[in-house]
Amino acid sequence: MHPMGGSYRVVIADDDVDIRELVEIAVSRAGVELVASAGDGKSALDAIRSFVPDLAILDVAMPEMSGLDVVRAMRTDESLDSVRVLLLSASVDEATMAGGISAGANWYFPKPFSPKELSAWLSIGRE
Amino acid sequence: MAFDRQGVTMNKLSDSVRVMLFEGRADPSPFVKQSAAIIALLVSLAAVLVVPGLEPTHPSAVWVGAAIVVAATVVAFVLSQSQGLARYASIVPLIDFVGLGLFAAGIGGVYSNFFALIILPVLWIATGDGRRFVGYAIVGTVQAITVGFAVSGSLPETASDWFACVIATILATLTAAIVNELSSQSRKQIRAINSLAEDKERMLQRTVEYAAQLQDSEARFRAYDRMFRGVWSAVTEQSVIGTDVTGLIDAWNPGAAKILGPNAQDTEDKRYIFDFHVGEELENRARELNYPPGETVLNPGFSALVESARLGNAESREWSYVRDDGSLVPVQLSVTKRVDEAGVTVGYLFVASDVTQAREVSRLKDEFVGLISHELRTPLSSILGYLELMRDDEDNPLSPEHIKYLGVAERNAHRLLRLVGDLLFTAQVDSGKFALDAHDLVLDEIISAAVESARPAADAAGISLLELLPDRMAVVHGDALRLGQAVDNLVSNAIKFTPRGGTVTIALDCTERGAVVTVRDTGMGIAASELDKLFSRFFRASTATKNAVPGVGLGLTITKAIVTAHHGEMGVESEEGVGTCFSLTLPLVSEPAFVTVGAA
Numbered sequence: 001m002h003p004m005g006g007s008y009r010v011v012i013a014d015d016d017v018d019i020r021e022l023v024e025i026a027v028s029r030a031g032v033e034l035v036a037s038a039g040d041g042k043s044a045l046d047a048i049r050s051f052v053p054d055l056a057i058l059d060v061a062m063p064e065m066s067g068l069d070v071v072r073a074m075r076t077d078e079s080l081d082s083v084r085v086l087l088l089s090a091s092v093d094e095a096t097m098a099g100g101i102s103a104g105a106n107w108y109f110p111k112p113f114s115p116k117e118l119s120a121w122l123s124i125g126r127e
Numbered sequence: 128m129a130f131d132r133q134g135v136t137m138n139k140l141s142d143s144v145r146v147m148l149f150e151g152r153a154d155p156s157p158f159v160k161q162s163a164a165i166i167a168l169l170v171s172l173a174a175v176l177v178v179p180g181l182e183p184t185h186p187s188a189v190w191v192g193a194a195i196v197v198a199a200t201v202v203a204f205v206l207s208q209s210q211g212l213a214r215y216a217s218i219v220p221l222i223d224f225v226g227l228g229l230f231a232a233g234i235g236g237v238y239s240n241f242f243a244l245i246i247l248p249v250l251w252i253a254t255g256d257g258r259r260f261v262g263y264a265i266v267g268t269v270q271a272i273t274v275g276f277a278v279s280g281s282l283p284e285t286a287s288d289w290f291a292c293v294i295a296t297i298l299a300t301l302t303a304a305i306v307n308e309l310s311s312q313s314r315k316q317i318r319a320i321n322s323l324a325e326d327k328e329r330m331l332q333r334t335v336e337y338a339a340q341l342q343d344s345e346a347r348f349r350a351y352d353r354m355f356r357g358v359w360s361a362v363t364e365q366s367v368i369g370t371d372v373t374g375l376i377d378a379w380n381p382g383a384a385k386i387l388g389p390n391a392q393d394t395e396d397k398r399y400i401f402d403f404h405v406g407e408e409l410e411n412r413a414r415e416l417n418y419p420p421g422e423t424v425l426n427p428g429f430s431a432l433v434e435s436a437r438l439g440n441a442e443s444r445e446w447s448y449v450r451d452d453g454s455l456v457p458v459q460l461s462v463t464k465r466v467d468e469a470g471v472t473v474g475y476l477f478v479a480s481d482v483t484q485a486r487e488v489s490r491l492k493d494e495f496v497g498l499i500s501h502e503l504r505t506p507l508s509s510i511l512g513y514l515e516l517m518r519d520d521e522d523n524p525l526s527p528e529h530i531k532y533l534g535v536a537e538r539n540a541h542r543l544l545r546l547v548g549d550l551l552f553t554a555q556v557d558s559g560k561f562a563l564d565a566h567d568l569v570l571d572e573i574i575s576a577a578v579e580s581a582r583p584a585a586d587a588a589g590i591s592l593l594e595l596l597p598d599r600m601a602v603v604h605g606d607a608l609r610l611g612q613a614v615d616n617l618v619s620n621a622i623k624f625t626p627r628g629g630t631v632t633i634a635l636d637c638t639e640r641g642a643v644v645t646v647r648d649t650g651m652g653i654a655a656s657e658l659d660k661l662f663s664r665f666f667r668a669s670t671a672t673k674n675a676v677p678g679v680g681l682g683l684t685i686t687k688a689i690v691t692a693h694h695g696e697m698g699v700e701s702e703e704g705v706g707t708c709f710s711l712t713l714p715l716v717s718e719p720a721f722v723t724v725g726a727a
Contacts, residue, residue, distance in 0.1 A: 111504050116515060
């Protein structure tokens with residue numbers, strides 16, 4: 001069970017199947033609810049709009065609509081204000097990271113990430 | 128001889144001078160001079176033989192005298208044959224005195240009209256150079272008189288006899304003295320004329336030489352001019368623009384026309400250099416330089432543009448040129464000043480290369496490195512993530528052997544990740560996108576952290592790690608992460624290159640130059656010839672490749688880039704087979720606080 005009580009709902013999106021599965025495992029081990037798992041930005045945004053989750057874990061570089069585009073679209077939609085966003089990216093230069101935060105993401109994790117640490121972060125309160 | 132030597136060097140311009148010199152100096156030959164005496168003798172002899180009443184008193188003396196004069200003529204002829212013998216020519220008139228004296232004595236001695244023939248050798252001998260020739264003439268005359276009395280066999284007896292002798296001698300003396308003086312003056316004049324002629328000849332010679340030099344200089348100047356024009360028109364990929372001190376364009380090469388559009392006729396003496404600059408860029412630069420006074424008040428931006436050059440420092444920096452249609456061209460522009468012969472600044476030269484392509488290449492390179500870095504990190508994320516899942520799978524615990532294999536895979540995946548990071552970092556340094564998150568920090572802590580993180584590797588390799596910290600804290604302004612990376616690089620390098628049983632010493636020292644970190648090993652060392660290439664990208668020392676020490680040659684490049692970005696310096700000393708010592712010096716923030724050893 002989640003320490004915050006109730007169900008903490010997460011949508012994830014990554015175009016790389018292996019990474020997506022890795023994130024899914026980390027999410028399931030953290031004991032939070034995975035409501036949708038998307039392979040591109042557009043499906044991710046649709047899922048976020050449908051489920052209004054607590055957290056969206058998004059890859060930055062995705063076809064059609066990047067993680068940054070998804071965040072920007074979310075931040076223009078007041079109904080999604082409550083959704084926090086964690087960007088995961090293999091782009092580690094400072095400009096990209098700063099760009100992610102200024103687009104409206106709450107956190108930015110560089111790849112490679114440790115599934116164990118991601119799990120721990122998700123289960124202890126995501127701060 | 129002197130004439131011949133000069134003659135060789137003379138050219139046709141001075142031929143007339145040479146002729147004049149030759150004629151001025153040459154004397155008639157002894158034979159020509161003697162011809163007067165022999166002709167006079169022959170005429171006198173004919174008169175004696177033909178004219179009644181002129182019968183000789185002593186015919187034998189007449190004939191002997193005539194024979195002596197003929198003999199003198201033969202001698203004169205012989206002496207005339209060679210320049211070397213001509214100097215003995217004075218002997219001829221002396222013989223003439225005897226011959227003519229005898230001839231006259233045979234017809235009446237001093238009382239005879241023929242005694243006047245004596246004047247001929249007197250004239251000859253008196254033309255000699257020097258007063259002594261007057262003496263010779265007197266001696267010759269006295270000799271001729273004496274011969275006359277000797278032939279008659281009596282001494283002068285009457286006052287009239289003595290008077291005739293004295294008068295003859297005085298006349299000969301006066302004649303000799305006058306002729307001698309006239310000759311002397313004539314010789315002086317000839318010398319003066321010759322001297323003038325020589326001067327003139329020398330001047331002509333010099334003029335000819337100057338003319339040749341001038342011709343030579345002109346040919347050289349024309350060659351330089353052709354060369355310059357050739358180079359000027361050949362430079363079509365660089366814009367070269369010259370201006371006066373106010374920025375008015377006075378030179379515009381084909382490269383400028385190619386890059387900017389207008390040609391030389393449209394710009395020279397018509398437009399200013401700052402017409403082709405972005406006003407805002409010039410204004411910003413002027414502000415940066417606090418509006419330098421410059422040499423013109425026309426445009427403060429122009430003063431900013433030429434400020435370094437005006438102060439004598441050639442400057443090269445990026446600017447944008449603006450074409451007449453408003454489009455911009457990024458250029459790398461070097462500005463230098465033009466000075467006249469007195470060293471006074473008369474204008475500036477602006478040499479610019481279009482860097483549009485270079486910028487594009489750099490952008491593509493950045494993009495490529497970013498893409499590669501991203502594309503490599505993604506599979507590495509999977510590898511490392513799943514390896515971690517395997518290791519931490521509590522439901523299916525791995526055997527110790529599998530854990531060992533997993534460790535190898537993980538270690539190598541991390542190595543690959545570091546390499547990708549290094550490549551990305553090097554690209555960032557190249558493109559100037561490498562930013563420092565700088566704060567005041569205690570360098571001692573960074574050293575200790577680096578030593579501690581290197582200790583497991585050192586222990587595994589059987590190498591002693593020594594840490595020597597000063598008794599005061601070294602505070603520097605820098606990026607803790609980057610400085611840690613730099614020290615880590617040096618320490619891990621030292622461990623890699625040191626054989627088992629060796630020692631790596633990491634020391635920190637506060638000196639006047641700043642905080643000095645030294646990392647000394649007892650490793651294989653680096654060849655002296657390779658030390659200057661050590662910090663080049665992808666360079667690997669021969670000792671590293673020979674001993675199969677892993678690496679790609681980016682560590683020291685990155686370390687140096689980090690140190691340089693901190694306004695520090697790197698140094699290296701090494702001896703093959705003995706060891707290597709790397710040092711990095713960083714500026715200290717302030718006088719470091721004194722702390723006792725071990726208090727920190």
